[in-house]
Each structure stands twice: as C-alpha cells, then as structure tokens.
Amino acid sequence: MDGRRVVNVDSESRFFSKVYGLMALGVGISALVAVLLVTVFASQTVAILSNSNTWMVWGLMIVEMILVVQISRKATKNPSASMMMFIAYALLNGLTFTVILLAYNIGQIGAAFISSALVFVAMSAYGRMTKNNLSGFGKFAMMGLIGIIIVTIVNAFMGSAAIEYFLSYAMLIVFIILTAWDNQKLSLLYRQYGSTGEVSISGLAVMGALTLYLDFVNLFITMLQIFGFGNRD
Numbered sequence: 001m002d003g004r005r006v007v008n009v010d011s012e013s014r015f016f017s018k019v020y021g022l023m024a025l026g027v028g029i030s031a032l033v034a035v036l037l038v039t040v041f042a043s044q045t046v047a048i049l050s051n052s053n054t055w056m057v058w059g060l061m062i063v064e065m066i067l068v069v070q071i072s073r074k075a076t077k078n079p080s081a082s083m084m085m086f087i088a089y090a091l092l093n094g095l096t097f098t099v100i101l102l103a104y105n106i107g108q109i110g111a112a113f114i115s116s117a118l119v120f121v122a123m124s125a126y127g128r129m130t131k132n133n134l135s136g137f138g139k140f141a142m143m144g145l146i147g148i149i150i151v152t153i154v155n156a157f158m159g160s161a162a163i164e165y166f167l168s169y170a171m172l173i174v175f176i177i178l179t180a181w182d183n184q185k186l187s188l189l190y191r192q193y194g195s196t197g198e199v200s201i202s203g204l205a206v207m208g209a210l211t212l213y214l215d216f217v218n219l220f221i222t223m224l225q226i227f228g229f230g231n232r233d
Helices: 009-038 042-050 054-074 079-101 106-129 135-158 161-193 201-229
Strands: none
Touching: 009 079, 009 161, 009 201, 054 079, 054 201, 079 201, 106 161, 106 201, 135 161, 161 201
C-alpha cells in the first residue's frame, strides 16, 4: 500500500458527519445573513449598495481571505479558535453573497442551490468511495482554476459575454473535480492521522469543513451564473 493506516470505518463515518455538519452550519449561516439582508433589511441594503461602497466589498473580501489563511494554518493547532474564525468567515461571506443574490430571481437561486447540492453530494460520495487516485485530476483542476482567475480578471476589462459564458462552465467542471478530490484527500488524511494523536481531529474537521464549504459555495455561484444566462437580454 502507500503507508496509510487502517482505521475503523465507523470512526471515519463519524468524522465525516462532523465535517459535513460544520460545513452545513457555515452554509446555513451565510444563507441566513444573505436572506435577511435582501428581505427584512432590503431597503437598507439597497441604500448602502447604491452608494457605490465598493471599498466595503473589497474590504470584506480581503478580511475573508485572511480568515481562510488563518483557519488553514491554525486548524490542527487551535481547533476552538479556528471554529470561531470559520463562523466569522461564514457571516462575512453572507454579506458578500447579498450583492450576488440581488442580481438573480428566486427561481434561479432555488434551481442553482438544488443543482449544487445534488452535484456536491454525488461528487462527495464518489470521492470517498472510488479506488482511483484523484490527485492527478485535482492538480489539473487547480491549474485550471488559476487560469480561470487570470482570464476572469482580463475579461473584467474586456466585458466579453462569450468568454464569461465559457468561464462559467469551465469553473463548474473545475469545482466538480475539486469536490471529489477534496473528499478523497480528507479521507486519506483521516486514515493517516485519525488514530495517531499527531493532529487534532476536531481541527482537521474544521479545516475539512472550510474546504468543502468553499467547494459548495463556488458550485452554487457558478450554477447561478449558468442559470442566469437564459434570462439575459
């Protein structure tokens, strides 16, 4: 084999239940914040956004990136602090979601969420059950993601609808692959460290929840873009 330790199947299932539970908590927090801002506090939200406070959006994004880095660095060393940072990240992401959700109708949002959930569940199951090593596909997807980010920045100045359309489908493929790969990586990490005491399993669960949260959120945003193309003039 490849040096991986054998662990109890039930203990691995409990680990993934915790990971998926934390990830669902994060998604729920983000969704609740976004829904409240576009419904209960809709007038205030529109007023703030109409004042062109782009600096605020960029500020939120920078803080979110810092939180992601800090969670990744500290998860296995300080699980409690990482958990608090994960909740804070989910809250802030709910604020940035508001800008996105205001651009789509409830039908598009619902269809995108259901589609994303189905894809996420299917690829998570595949990533955990397949005997194939997905690292090659995962690394290819990561390189593709870097390329997509670069082209997206360039297209922000070009404004090409055709390129935007292509990027949405390319992004969907990338995160379908990453969802499966990230689940497989988590499974391998747990099998390697789950019974050794070398790392905090709670911290590993938080780190896994963040990773899968990012996969799901990007699937959802990409699905929104795809469903939104049909209603554009």
